[in-house]
Amino acid sequence: MSLYAGFDGTPLHYSESRPDPHRHRLPVIVLAGGAARHPSYLGDLAGLDGRFPLIIPHLRGVGHSPAPSQDEVGSFWRQAEDLELLRKHLGLDRVVLAAHSAGTRLAIAYAAQFPQRLAGMALITPPAGYLVDAPSDAEQLMVRHRGEPAFDAAVQASEAGPDLSDDDAFNAWQIRVAPMGYASWGAAEQAHAVIGRWNLAAAKAYFSVEPPGDLVARVGRVTAPVLVIAGADDCLTGLAPVKALAARFPSGRLEVLERCGHYPWVERPEAFRRAIDPFLDERERAKSPPPADF
Template sequence: MPHLRGVGQSPQPRVDEAGSFWRQAEDLERLREDLGLDRLLLVGHSAGTRLAIAYATQFPQRLSGMVLITPPAGYLVDTPSDTVELIARRRGEPRFDEAIAASDAGPDLTSDDAFNTWHQRTAPLGYAAWGPAEQAHATIGRWSAAAAKAYFSVEPPGDLVARIGTLAAPVLVIAGANDCLTGLAPVKALATRFPAGRAEVIAECGHYPWLEQPGAFRRAIDAFLDQWGSADKARPAKS
């Protein structure tokens, strides 16, 4: 798992554009070369799916397959979001209602501490239930306001959807049936943009399926990997 620019052991870029999801596709390509791999199987979650898609559309000949886990898809599909309906089902839960209010107020980017406090307040939105396991998971790690700003500093090209439509590699899109962050309908629609794409919806699940429904998540991943492995062995290597 690479540490993206400004995160973990990777330093903050000197200019924001270098830390954008679009430009960091070049970092993945250099990593592929350094590892001596002919092609990459990419797995991305949430905002990380932007980087996975950026790589796939800039280096399509180097992509052997891709798994997009609860991807925000509004920038790629015309399907209206159904987050309002999903949120309405949870109204009345005090901690959830507090998270909605914080989300509506927007993030505080004045400092890392303020940014992380906002994420903690909005955390219940990401889970289908707010139990002990979810509460513990929500405290893991810290967010970097500067890295987040840089990550979204470059708009993707206007022909990105058209590029997606030319990808030959198999793509699995995993959606949480109760994901109040991305919605369900746009995520399912994204799978149809890929010629070899398919969607897997996990019931009673929000934005983090490996935590909330690990058994169903593992079954979806394993089935895809079995299919991908057979197809990849049959595909000739590219020089």
């Protein structure tokens, strides 16, 4: 585990893989979702850590990083400033981001605030309703699974809403709704669903700041290549809004994985790698000199 200083001087932690013989390949900063879920649930991203060095920050209040002193400090919008300091700490001219679920909010916040420092980003099953007008089709996707006992129980728990009384209750609710996040509820999915604990206070802080009103316009000015990976059966995000998000970026591209929910590296690992590996290879080949204000 390594340390760097956040924008307010707080020591923040990150884990790092440096796979041999790929030690000198382009590092990828990976942002976990949840929000505020321990990044252990990412695993090795279907073996991606054996091809590229992965830098995985522990966001504020998660894992080994301390809780934010104020909610606003732990918001996804402000934590973009932490990412910029992590870039400098790592000595990178530009960064390649890979983000999952709620972690994509942080990736997009970074892209909006520091576009000149972004070499590319992969957004994995991103919630997109706050950036697009496309109506969610999650309800239509859910129809396919109605009648499955685990799925129906998860929907019932979701509709009842989270138990916010304490961390244990919040985590128990997350486990109850977990079947909604997968296209099927087999042994691998059930084992994965219990990995990575959520931090309730950090989750609240993450959403404590509304992004600026011109965020959509800023997204439209992000020229770095963006890969959006969607699950065709993702009942958490729906498919239509995720497709619309890919179109928001001038250099956006979309990969839809069939028979896949919210966790592509678990549900469709080979298809996930076929989608993300060429994108990262392209980013490595496109390395360029640092901007003049480095």
